[in-house]
Amino acid sequence: MSEEVRVDTVVVGAGNAALCAAIAAANEGADVLVLERAPEAKKGGNSFFTDGAIRFAFNNGLVDLRLVKQDMSEEEAAKIQVEPYTEENYWEDFNRMTEGKCDEELVRNLISNSFDTILWLKENGVAFEMNYDNQSFEQNGMYHFFGGNPMKVVDKGIGLMAFLNKRLEGLSVPVWYNSRATEVIQEKGRVTGVNVEKDGQTIQVHANSVILACGSFEGSKEMRGTYMGSQWAGAIVRGTEYNTGDGLSMALDAGGVKHGDWSDCHSISTDFNAPRVGDFEKPGDIFKKHSYPYGLMINTEGKRFVDEGADIRNYTYAKYGKEVLKQPGNKAYQVFDHQVRHLLRKEYELDEATKYEAKTLEELADQLDVAKENFFETVKAYNAAVQDGDFDPSKKDGKHTEGITPPKSNWAQELKEGPFYAFPVTCGITFNFGGVLVSQHGEVLDDQRKPIEGLYAAGEMVGGLFYHNYPGASGLMSGAVYGRLAGKAAAAFAKNDSTQV
Ligand SMILES: Cc1cc2nc3c(=O)[nH]c(=O)nc-3n(C[C@H](O)[C@H](O)[C@H](O)COP(=O)(O)OP(=O)(O)OC[C@H]3O[C@@H](n4cnc5c(N)ncnc54)[C@H](O)[C@@H]3O)c2cc1C
Structure with missing residues (x-):
């Protein structure tokens, strides 16, 4: 293997946010490489461990849900009682849960893109079903859905990651496992790639745009202690052991700024x-x-x-x-x-x-x-x-x-x-609430709120969405929305700027 590689866009991580970003970038025609720190046997990040519940706005009630699950029979539909969950309902839940502290611009962006992104996931091969087990009650033969998130991915997080990986394969996007990104490379103030540790070698991946979607720091006892207090040493880590804050450190080193509450978590x-x-x-x-x-x-x-x-x-x-x-x-x-x-x-x-x-x-x-x-x-x-x-x-x-x-x-x-x-x-512990500041397109912003050219972040790394609490099933939606947006923007940036690498 050569010690230097060139692509348009490199995506760090292979969880939900990263794969959505990679698919979106590849759909735009970019030459994409995905880097994953874990071995292939432990792929999928926190996203693999999820229940697959995903919260999106459906302003038109069951009519919208049937666009997501087009094979729903008339018989099944006739037994479903569900109220529309509007974008405003979603916003009210966010605002209430976070006690008015969430970043309204980022949250409204998440919400307004949520339904369209669900349809996009479906177009890219992700199958959904009604969440009868956890979000409904049966009464007189009718299933009453409550709580604003009536659907989940078929076969939970395992299914989600299988669907996304299949699509990635279809797009011929390579994934390197055992490949830990260690540093974002910058030249003259703009991003030009990442350094990667792979099989004991350091490899430079040159790219016009870099998308960091490699989780927060829930897997690091040290960082939990530093930012949340020593008592967090005693917490069980529900998901992957590999989210140890690398992405956040790389983004901050590249000029990004912290956003959201680094002392709190889900x-x-x-x-x-x-x-x-x-x-x-x-x-x-x-x-x-x-x-x-x-x-x-x-x-x-x-x-x-x-x-x-x-x-x-x-x-x-x-x-x-x-x-x-x-x-x-x-x-x-x-x-x-x-x-x-x-x-x-x-x-x-x-x-x-x-x-x-x-x-x-x-x-x-x-x-x-x-x-x-x-x-x-x-x-x-x-x-x-x-x-x-x-x-x-x-x-x-x-x-x-x-x-x-x-x-x-x-x-x-x-x-x-x-x-x-x-x-x-x-x-x-599930994930941290603190992250970095991004724009509505997932660009990592500096302390002047200016994009760091070529650098994007998605998923758990996006700060400012959650404080105190969290509307259940918003994590996967955030990853999909900001992953997709970052992928699209990073591909456009890479293609417009191909002289730079
Ligand atoms: C048990 C459990 C159940 C959950 N259930 C739900 C649910 O039903 N619905 C919901 O919305 N949310 C749920 N969540 C939250 C959800 O998992 C997260 O919000 C979301 O999956 C995070 O996606 P992500 O892509 O940001 O991170 P991840 O899926 O964790 O992906 C990050 C990836 O980056 C890799 N990585 C880390 N550092 C590096 C590096 N230096 N170089 C290369 N790769 C690196 C990691 O190995 C990992 O594969 C659950 C979480 C857990 C743990």
Whole structure:
């Protein structure tokens, strides 16, 4: 292999954002090379581990969804009840989740491109289906979809990456595995390529444009400690071990600036015994524990610490991971009774799930690592605080507690019918909220908000979108939208500027 290579556009990373960028650039006629740090057996980044849920605006309700899934039969369509999820609804969710802090220009750009990008993904071979398991309830033969993201990719993140890789192959775009980009090369203020470590060699890849789509720093214990605090050393990394902040460092070294909240991240309640980093043999997001709105979360001191029913899980799960991290031993139990057992998501049934079951609360507590007296006192106080009302899992039912802290604002029913169940959870980090500042075309901007010529970023590297919390399933959409935009812009830049390399 030669030690110098020339292409129009080089894409760093081979996750969702990177492959969308590579496909978009190749569709524009650019000569593209993709560099991936992981070995081929561990390809796909965080995107491979996802549930494949992807949030997009569909202003025309089911009519739009049927454009995405064109093989939906009349029979299936007749049983679907779904409200339109407009661009304004999407914006309101972003604004509310991020407490008004998100970068409105970047977020509105994401939202206004979301439906068109879903259709583009479909045209490029990605298949979608209705997310019956996680986003709907069956009532009188009808499936009621809730929460604004009724569709997912067929076969989750595994399917997404297979579809995108197939398209890339069709476009004859090469991917180099075991190839870690280490530095963006610049000459006279503009980007001219990247240095890559491949099989012990340093190779210069010359390119007119460089797209960095190589994740954030969730996989780096050191960077988590530096930016988020030493307690984050204890978090499980839900996805790839390879997102250790290389892209962010390269972008900053090239003159980019930080954007968004580098001290916060997306994190969830995950099985206490989940692998410490994502296991490529066990993808499919099988360790998450998202059914806490129907039960209680109790720490090892026997105390509750969040309002489990503050909202539907789409709008609380991404901020409750860090609350679990704050508990002694980074541990808590999700506790349920027989009344809601059938409502728990599929992951609770898997062999991989750690679970305890007992006929009585006393027998359950005997199996747990909890301060028993406090545990019983907590459940007793909670049961006494539950107000009358109809329990309804299909919506925020307003059935709440009074007089306890924290309250439970919805789905509060007494924990009283055995058998009882407990699932131990800890905090799993998904990705960081902090990134770099980009333009609406994915150009990396400098401290004067001017594009660094030839440099683009996408996916987790885009800063300013998420603060505090996250509208579930927006990560894949962000990666697809900004990947596609960056790919298109980088290809146009490369072709207009081919004298430069
Ligand atoms: C378990 C789990 C479930 C999730 N479920 C969902 C979901 O259902 N819906 C949703 O919207 N989001 C979900 N997310 C979030 C989602 O995964 C991310 O938002 C998104 O996939 C990030 O895409 P990306 O392309 O930016 O990064 P990635 O997919 O992580 O790709 C980055 C790639 O860059 C490579 N890389 C890193 N450094 C270098 C380097 N120096 N040189 C070359 N390559 C490098 C990495 O190896 C990796 O392959 C989930 C995440 C996890 C972990």
